[in-house]
Amino acid sequence: MKRKLRFGMIGGGRGAFIGSVHRIAAIMDGQAELVAGAFSSDPQRSADSGSDFYLDPLRVYPSYKDMAAAEANRPKDERLDFVVIVTPNHQHFGPAKLFLESGFNVVCDKPVTFDLKQARTLQKVVERTGKVFALTHNYTGNVMVKQARDLVKRRKLGDIRKVLVEYPQGWLSSAIEASGQKQADWRTDPKRSGAAGCMGDLGSHAENLARYVTGLEITELCADLTAFVPGRTLDDDGNVLLRFDNGAKGVLHASQISAGDENALSLRVYGSKASLEWHQEHPNELIVKYPDKPREVWRRGNDYVTVPGQFTRVPFGHPEGYLEAFANIYQEVFRAVRAEVSGRRVPRNPDFPTITDGVAGMVFIDAVVKSASRGSRWIKVPQS
Amino acid sequence: MKRKLRFGMIGGGRGAFIGSVHRIAAIMDGQAELVAGAFSSDPQRSADSGSDFYLDPLRVYPSYKDMAAAEANRPKDERLDFVVIVTPNHQHFGPAKLFLESGFNVVCDKPVTFDLKQARTLQKVVERTGKVFALTHNYTGNVMVKQARDLVKRRKLGDIRKVLVEYPQGWLSSAIEASGQKQADWRTDPKRSGAAGCMGDLGSHAENLARYVTGLEITELCADLTAFVPGRTLDDDGNVLLRFDNGAKGVLHASQISAGDENALSLRVYGSKASLEWHQEHPNELIVKYPDKPREVWRRGNDYVTVPGQFTRVPFGHPEGYLEAFANIYQEVFRAVRAEVSGRRVPRNPDFPTITDGVAGMVFIDAVVKSASRGSRWIKVPQS
């Protein structure tokens, strides 16, 4: 298929955060181009944003419904190969369902939906339509996260015993939502964010990262959630004890009130033979620790790294970061989309997060909120 | 008082670990000298150890009881100013009580006793005798830990919201106790270690560190303890959710099976205005983080450090470590002992851990074990 993929975008207009991340990640490898969008629920803002991106005004829409209707009728050589949804959480389900059912592949920001019920419904839509659906739990796009998973898979750590995953941020240490900061505004609003605040935004990333690397499922958890900042109703901090299906134990904690912390997602996995740790703020390194030999620092780009070279853009020592990891998710999505569009078989276990991961994330959020609301009791986590 | 202090030692003979740490810490500042001891329950080993230390054989004893009896009768100018107890946990209470009641000041390794009941009894003995009793929770001897406490006290962090304290070690990742490793042997034995393994050895340090720096008390906890290594009866790993008396939340986890981790005690304290973190393996630094200005690295030995200069032996950039922190505990003990011996008033709130801290540690261990044994339920922690 000798052409770039064409995509449209729902949300992500002027003033948005994650929209520009998706755009950069999607286009940086020269494999895709943005050609359409409903960038805002405010039609003027949508139009202005389309102009910022040098789009044909005819393909910039005042609403996602208009866009779905119009784009579905485009001729084949103009047709969108996929649609990217980057709206607040409560506006994922509607466009995702509509575009899937209109015959489009979909990339959606996380968490997948507003609540678990929507997620399960959407899962059926994905299965029924057979379209590609990808969820941007972007941190698993990091090369050294993939390397970590590979080491676990090849049993280099032995049996996994303990998993520590944490995600402290500090940007909501004070009530900045009161001053109208847009990102803070919707993320602290139960009507738009869902039943969880910090746990929905950050906890679900942490859960996804732990599951991706270890391949283990959480079977029970005990969560203590708190809204520390006065006036806030959703949790801005949470600590969770974890038990996994192989008998491993763990701790997951996440926070938006860890003043001075930025985006300090990290994962530590301890096995019977060795251990590893990865820190998102230093993503090019993976630390591997042994009981009986020097600890090792594995660094992206070296020949000893067993992750496919396609995920690496620049040589060792030339730091890659957040955007490249995000772009790695897209790169895998492109392979699936090109297959789908060409009528070839879509990969069965693609290396990007799918609706299954989306549902697992919502199950986790649901369980955490339930545990907390019942006096932080232990909760069994339903297995899919 | 123009002389060195004289001390004797219970335990700490050939093959011991913590005994030599106490000796170095006690003598390095030229303020005290070892003159007597019952270094082992094996009389020959005790004698050989005394010879290693160049002691007068007449003051090297086959048992602590013999030692107490004989030393109590020494003339004043030979009399021991204090006794150091460095035996396994189940042998703290006996000698501590005996020496206190025989009129000696006592330094005791942690945890203070085998169980909480003994601790409460010993507390009464300490109060009744009026002697100095110090517990070597040595990590609070670190200058930058003291600096952390000072920042909290001066309200630089605002209100404390979250406390993360962890203590991962990996040396018991396999069943080395089976091969007769002496340290592993008694620490994994419920008859000598007490009701907790990892939580007694490491958890109590973590609890003490958190309490020292924050000044907060744990009011409730929920603990998930595990013995991962087959054949082990005491926990070698534990994860604990914490609630504090001011409404702060926290996590404490400790481990002896975190393969490849060494002695990775660390503390993070998050406040409404700023946060701090300290890592035992890099003890000369304290990281202070703010929501709105560059994070700071406070380094021992600088003029801006507000901790009294007496706790610093070498200038900035000349790393101090574990032994110097331990020696700082002794330095404070010496002030109290010199006062006691001279008939002056003993400091009321000395900057070393006391029997109060010892009881608090046993309360913590007791609560953790109770929580775990009741299905990891939340437990209210009794306040003294």
Added chain:
Amino acid sequence: MKRKLRFGMIGGGRGAFIGSVHRIAAIMDGQAELVAGAFSSDPQRSADSGSDFYLDPLRVYPSYKDMAAAEANRPKDERLDFVVIVTPNHQHFGPAKLFLESGFNVVCDKPVTFDLKQARTLQKVVERTGKVFALTHNYTGNVMVKQARDLVKRRKLGDIRKVLVEYPQGWLSSAIEASGQKQADWRTDPKRSGAAGCMGDLGSHAENLARYVTGLEITELCADLTAFVPGRTLDDDGNVLLRFDNGAKGVLHASQISAGDENALSLRVYGSKASLEWHQEHPNELIVKYPDKPREVWRRGNDYVTVPGQFTRVPFGHPEGYLEAFANIYQEVFRAVRAEVSGRRVPRNPDFPTITDGVAGMVFIDAVVKSASRGSRWIKVPQS
């Protein structure tokens, strides 16, 4: 100007390294698109590469001369706004001169030319044509490098006294050029690389970084260059003493045989009041050190960072890397190119490296080689 900029590329076809870096950096912000190229001196490889990039075959050329001739005749609405030159060093001058004289703006990889004479000639061409000419000394695109420069400019460091800049790599520790590794092959060949190997490739980056941040010029230097790997004729390692025009002293060292080092460019600047350091492998941080207060870690993306926000794509804690810094160079180039293309005034002191920096780099390389070839004597560096 409501459209993306159009660019073409000389070199950078299949198997190249820096070509893909330029492509990603140029397109990631959605401001430019690749539409033409002479990607290789091998016509088939050029054609295949054009196909990889989904280009119109009519705009993929067998040579840069063909390309210049054909593209100069394109109608205005198809015309290239700039050309990117990413060939080996000995092939910079030819296409740069030709495209400038054919009326195109030019972005050229570093070092600017094969030798100093070419550089001075090219400088005249740039001045005469009035076109935009940018040199991708990409490291100055890093936000925290710009922050460093700003701190120096605002006199936060006082008078600069000492500059340490180093660039150790290890990838040429053995004679991999012998096995046909393409990058190694031309970089170790005096006919393609120029009079210097390591010093041309890495030393010139180091020189540029130091000059950018400090604003100082090197007036004298003493260089000791070595070819350590047997059979190599160009230096693969060099150590240089520096003297600056304000009386500051410094050291610059660079290496391709520092086994195990990756791309460890770093800069330290010491002033009378404070100092700073920046490490390319951890580019999101800038360390600022004071004689009398805690050292600070400035981190990209925070409000206290005074660098214009345009250079930052993702929030604090979301690491940016090599490609984003490179893209920052392009972003500034785009502003100049848009001005030039629109007939507006081109910025006088743009924040990207210009032909002046290119000449300075060649003067440095020339002086280093002269010093080394004369027994590592001190050499006065001509000031422009």
Added chain:
Amino acid sequence: MKRKLRFGMIGGGRGAFIGSVHRIAAIMDGQAELVAGAFSSDPQRSADSGSDFYLDPLRVYPSYKDMAAAEANRPKDERLDFVVIVTPNHQHFGPAKLFLESGFNVVCDKPVTFDLKQARTLQKVVERTGKVFALTHNYTGNVMVKQARDLVKRRKLGDIRKVLVEYPQGWLSSAIEASGQKQADWRTDPKRSGAAGCMGDLGSHAENLARYVTGLEITELCADLTAFVPGRTLDDDGNVLLRFDNGAKGVLHASQISAGDENALSLRVYGSKASLEWHQEHPNELIVKYPDKPREVWRRGNDYVTVPGQFTRVPFGHPEGYLEAFANIYQEVFRAVRAEVSGRRVPRNPDFPTITDGVAGMVFIDAVVKSASRGSRWIKVPQS
């Protein structure tokens, strides 16, 4: 020999810095005791200091000459086993020569003498008297420095190609000597410090560290020394190019005006097969880098560390620091002194710095100063 060693001290009274370091290092292992001293050229201060150390006033002297005379006449069972000299540089030679010739073993602070001539004379005295003479280039006492040397010796790095050693401090960034700071006062005074300031104090440590680890000798150097702080006559900063006897090249730089740096001695050694780096401020780690496998972090106290266990006092993860390294020098000295005192053969190549190292250090200082004073010309360094 079943007793502690007895030692006396020249210098190191109240207000001194390095004196207390020597005292702690000498006594911490319970192998030696301070029994005599001439602690200051001010008799009252000497007496007061003796009292601080609980010494017998009869063995506290107003001058080192008095002390030598009196102590030489002590009976055998009171006789000093060694004397420690911790005076400013210009007062090393006199007492060292006198005590050696009076039959005492001597430990002397570095640099060994005021100038090279004195050093050569002292070397003859040492040889003639056959006494133990040790120089406290303390950094080679670090376990991980010894490990580095061992790796080099066992050819794990292959052929050494490049050596980078640096020692930046910042404490003399301003003219604190003007305000009477005692340490600054004599170190910036050519009459007491010698021909070099920074290079004598720090450069000689750096040279010693490089030589100890690599086993290489410097054959040529080119030095650029500067006194940056107005009014200062001795260098407070210096940059030196190095050439070694095996063809390796290197850079040594040291500074007292690197504002905000503390005691940042570090060493990097690059070989044809691997490389290593060690940082004094994180002394428990040694980083080993390879071209083709993950870099390793070797950590003190592990079983894979090949350095004799005697140099390690506490287990891995319990940081050791400056004082322990210093004490390791003493520990080796004690072995030699016990042999000498017992009439046994003194070790031929002891693992502590000897007069040979002292002379090598003075040769280095002499060469550096000569190079600098001759316009920073290359100088051949005489080989002993």
